[in-house]
Amino acid sequence: GAGVSQSPRYKVAKRGQDVALRCDPISGHVSLFWYQQALGQGPEFLTYFQNEAQLDKSGLPSDRFFAERPEGSVSTLKIQRTQQEDSAVYLCASSWGQGGHQPQHFGDGTRLSIL
Amino acid sequence: DAKTTQPPSMDCAEGRAANLPCNHSTISGNEYVYWYRQIHSQGPQYIIHGLKNNETNEMASLIITEDRKSSTLILPHATLRDTAVYYCIVRRQNSGGSNYKLTFGKGTLLTVNP
Numbered sequence: 001g002a003g004v005s006q007s008p009r010y011k012v013a014k015r016g017q018d019v020a021l022r023c024d025p026i027s028g029h030v031s032l033f034w035y036q037q038a039l040g041q042g043p044e045f046l047t048y049f050q051n052e053a054q055l056d057k058s059g060l061p062s063d064r065f066f067a068e069r070p071e072g073s074v075s076t077l078k079i080q081r082t083q084q085e086d087s088a089v090y091l092c093a094s095s096w097g098q099g100g101h102q103p104q105h106f107g108d109g110t111r112l113s114i115l
Numbered sequence: 116d117a118k119t120t121q122p123p124s125m126d127c128a129e130g131r132a133a134n135l136p137c138n139h140s141t142i143s144g145n146e147y148v149y150w151y152r153q154i155h156s157q158g159p160q161y162i163i164h165g166l167k168n169n170e171t172n173e174m175a176s177l178i179i180t181e182d183r184k185s186s187t188l189i190l191p192h193a194t195l196r197d198t199a200v201y202y203c204i205v206r207r208q209n210s211g212g213s214n215y216k217l218t219f220g221k222g223t224l225l226t227v228n229p
Contacts, residue, residue: 056216
């Protein structure tokens with residue numbers, strides 16, 4: 001079946017522009033996560049949704065970052081007034097349950113470059 | 116979540132077993148050991164996880180020491196496609212059982228050589 005799909009695969013934006021990154025999780029997956037991965041580093045947690053509820057946004061680096069999942073499926077990560085330090089790969093992951101130890105399934109990410 | 120320590124890099128010959136170590140000396144009783152890997156330009160891929168018993172699946176085996184302070188991921192017959200960064204992650208089960216975030220370190224870059 002289809003895995004987690006992220007779009008666009010690459011995004012180049014000028015400093016100060018707003019960007020929106022999309023994540024299509026695996027159908028039926030309840031939990032959805034966003035991570036940020038800087039060059040040479042492991043992914044870092046940004047935020048977590050259970051269905052449409054955003055239960056944890058403690059990893060969002062500033063109020064310029066906003067995520068939503070209005071119908072409990074597709075999610076969008078929005079970054080306003082982008083800065084150069086926002087350049088990174090943004091990864092989305094989903095898992096089917098809300099409990100237990102189901103593995104997280106990752107998309108291949110959106111590589112964001114801020115000029 | 117407990118911190119993990121992994122060597123930054125390892126090499127392995129194609130067809131041989133790759134043994135990737137991980138130290139997690141501060142692990143607590145309700146924390147699981149997870150392994151993920153990340154091939155270049157792809158997202159992380161789940162490999163295996165365990166609590167205290169050794170585990171095996173179609174991808175790998177996980178050996179956890181009796182005191183649970185360290186573990187080893189074993190790829191029994193490494194291929195060139197196994198070249199990746201391997202992450203060892205310790206994760207507790209939240210109260211209420213809510214599925215939760217992964218805390219990645221820098222991992223081990225495994226290079227499988229022909």
